[in-house]
Amino acid sequence: MPIHVTIWNEDSLQETHDYVLKMYPQGLNGALASIFEGNPEYTVRTVSLSDAEAGLSNELLDDTDVLLWWGHCKHGKVPDDAVTRVYQHVMRGMGLIVLHSGHESKIFQRLMGTQCSLRWHEDNDKERIFVIEPHHPIMRGIPAWFELEAEEMYGERFDIPAPEQLLAIGWYESGDVFRSACTFSRGYGKIFYFQPGHETLPSYHNEYVRRIIKNGAHWAARDRELDRELGSAFAPSLEKKHL
């Protein structure tokens, strides 16, 4: 059965800013969708904040194995009930990939239990990403390091819990470093944060960035065999007690 990928975008930048469409003629959703299109292992849908239920209905989430999240300017506009729906689906096993400026989205903050703040500037710095755990399936096919000619600088300290696995560290010519690829799990769901993807820069055309996102979707995808209640429950004794 193919992996059901849903890509969510706040759907603002590409509507209003020519420079995004210049870089990504199909918009960010289109650029990300093209990673999976034509591959029978995946089905892909794109939704956005302006869709009904903020694009995040229970019906759609039930049918989603992994959700990609790209947001930036409209974090505060995402309705709390939509955030709760995504949270609940992660608890029950839906995978989540948080991209770039999604670091300060409500859903990522809620899952991390921290503010997910960082230092930043937009000087089109060169970034070089070093793979730290090359044996992890998300890093399959990625060289020891690769370069992005220009990215928004995201610098430490990144206010996240220590990742379960730190997969990559970014170097910036501005003198900064960043934990650029991190995995977490929450409830029955797996979460992958990946830093590249400023809306005016070509990172989503980079072959390694695309491969990492594809690998990440494969790694984070829901285990359809895992269908188990989550919630405290009275549990009778498993052993007869010594009387």
Place this chain on the structure above:
Amino acid sequence: MPIHVTIWNEDSLQETHDYVLKMYPQGLNGALASIFEGNPEYTVRTVSLSDAEAGLSNELLDDTDVLLWWGHCKHGKVPDDAVTRVYQHVMRGMGLIVLHSGHESKIFQRLMGTQCSLRWHEDNDKERIFVIEPHHPIMRGIPAWFELEAEEMYGERFDIPAPEQLLAIGWYESGDVFRSACTFSRGYGKIFYFQPGHETLPSYHNEYVRRIIKNGAHWAARDRELDRELGSAFAPSLEKKHL
């Protein structure tokens, strides 16, 4: 300078239930306070849900190095703004020790990013707690294992993120296991979850439980030297770029 310990309780059980006062004549707050009293390394205050601002004013939290949290029946009654104040102080470095049924408190759920659910029953099972990381400062002075004659059974799967350090595992005669002592960090704050402490059972009289809580307060206590902003901020380039 002594460590400023604040102990918070929902302050319901001991007011209304004789069996709590039979076990803990000074109430749960009193029992926990006695761990620190008379020791010049600590100052200790007790507060409760029925106090002004739910016992959790900014003034008090500013002056608290580590907060102990015991709640059970009134998780839903804790005002959201009080939870937010505690969360913000943990972000800025206040330590937090969540005891027993605090596992499903709003503050623990918010910091963990999960529901923190578990399996449970109240059959006064014997519990045996095995130390997994004996070199951790929280386990200083604790033998390889110790027994609690009776505890409420808390069983896996405990819905938490993988702890940064798993310090102890509990065995129950009912046939269950539990990760009974776990550390986490969030923001600049350190968090310790410790499972024993059912209100009608003598665990807080146990010398090892008391030592672990005291060690935990020492470990989690705020670093007063760490006074740093938390929050995303524009950061100019640290290096002059190659032009």
Place this chain on the structure above:
Amino acid sequence: MPIHVTIWNEDSLQETHDYVLKMYPQGLNGALASIFEGNPEYTVRTVSLSDAEAGLSNELLDDTDVLLWWGHCKHGKVPDDAVTRVYQHVMRGMGLIVLHSGHESKIFQRLMGTQCSLRWHEDNDKERIFVIEPHHPIMRGIPAWFELEAEEMYGERFDIPAPEQLLAIGWYESGDVFRSACTFSRGYGKIFYFQPGHETLPSYHNEYVRRIIKNGAHWAARDRELDRELGSAFAPSLEKKHL
């Protein structure tokens, strides 16, 4: 391409002890091989200590994606050069699954950097294994817990580094607990330790034990795309320095 599984056994118990053959008529190697046989995703070979080069030639290891290791009485008889060959192949990416009493094998001690000691007895205790990380691929298809009617007791403290992921905890009716399924990585290789498998007891006939071992082989199998030097090397500056 199928995953190349090699199963190694010290090959002593089943030669000399009728009770092993009574439980496992094809021996332990045969019992483990039957997990993979008939499945086109895997090829499987069995070797033993009495084979040339202790069954662990470089040619075989080069062609092995994941090595299963079962040893008990003859840890000290495994030649150091064979241990070194296995170590080197793990460094370069070969997966390793260490079963049961392999916890004190030279190869596991060498990879862990500890003695891997534990507490034990053979009273045919009932064991109940609780899944701690149900979303991990090694736990796919496994219920929240399952029982083994009888196992050798392996108890904490198990002297290992904190596992990268703690997948399961065992409860024993004798009053003990054990971290029964643990993952690690070393060099480019992935390592999975799994506790069940006493030679006289039917654990390797248990459907869940078999599924976990199969899942483990899939998880640990070498990434054939990862072919990279491991070893310190002079590295010229990646950036032209500011002069």
Place this chain on the structure above:
Amino acid sequence: MPIHVTIWNEDSLQETHDYVLKMYPQGLNGALASIFEGNPEYTVRTVSLSDAEAGLSNELLDDTDVLLWWGHCKHGKVPDDAVTRVYQHVMRGMGLIVLHSGHESKIFQRLMGTQCSLRWHEDNDKERIFVIEPHHPIMRGIPAWFELEAEEMYGERFDIPAPEQLLAIGWYESGDVFRSACTFSRGYGKIFYFQPGHETLPSYHNEYVRRIIKNGAHWAARDRELDRELGSAFAPSLEKKHL
């Protein structure tokens, strides 16, 4: 009782190379010892490879709470029995701080279970060290980042197991990054790896480097209350079994 610090050096560079003595007139041992001298919380001794028993007798190690290790050119000259003595003392609780080029010492490789290789060059690059876990006691008193005007470049991928805690990441003007401060535990002992300290460069005069090493000694120091056997042992049933 003061913490007993022992500082070990291969004692070669400063004997033979004028440029080391120019930077560190008391040698590297003297430079490191000066971090602790005059502080009643510590006693400090220095030993070297040319001393009897390679400077690492059981008597000395028994009386050592934390051992600092600086070696570079003579890793292969350290006798295996001395390495084994250090390993055994770490197992029993002695702390170990491995500095700079000690990354490829036999003792660090043995404790890590990997080769601990890395990429390197000596171009006197500027390094900037970012604190990742500012609440960790080893980072007490250290700013968000600090600079070393020149260091030997140590670059990723550093072939170590994922650290239990990643405390700092280094940025180099050459375009590289490195996990420059990492903690581990093995047996009952705590281990801290810290990258700065090339023998011809002034890092051990830097106030933050000195503070981190002092904090590290405090963190890693043996728990004198922890005196427990390490080694597999028959353990009778803790519970009477159901008969």
